[in-house]
Amino acid sequence: MLEQTPTSTLHLFNLSSCLLEGDRLAIADEVAAAVLAGFKQGVLAEAKRQSVMVGKEVVRELPGALADTSALVNQALLFVEETAEVAQKPKRRSRAARSADKKLSAAFKEANRRYRKKDGSLRTGRTQADIAKLAHKLRKKM
8 A cells, every 4th residue: 555645645646647648538538437427327326216215105104194184084074964964954843833933923914014004114103113012912812
């Protein structure tokens, strides 16, 4: 092995400058091109290997992520179905309540007939509160 002394470094510098002269310059360029091409291929191979490894890792993690997502979607769908069922089933009103509603409707028609003019406006001194009071009074009599 060569020891690193100022004279040996100078000797190597002179040797490399001799190689760069004339025909040897073309050989040095070819060697440099071959070294760079090999380096480029090595870099590309390493990049490809790393991208494959990252892809495999993503594929390994994907089923878990999809399972989480599908669980959330299923939960949301169940909530929508439960809500839809509740909305589709209105509570059935009793016979007495339906009868009372019909009587009150008829009473309001009669009270409006009494307290409104033919054009639909209220008679002088009457309010909608008066109509409601009369309608409830009439319903009690039915």
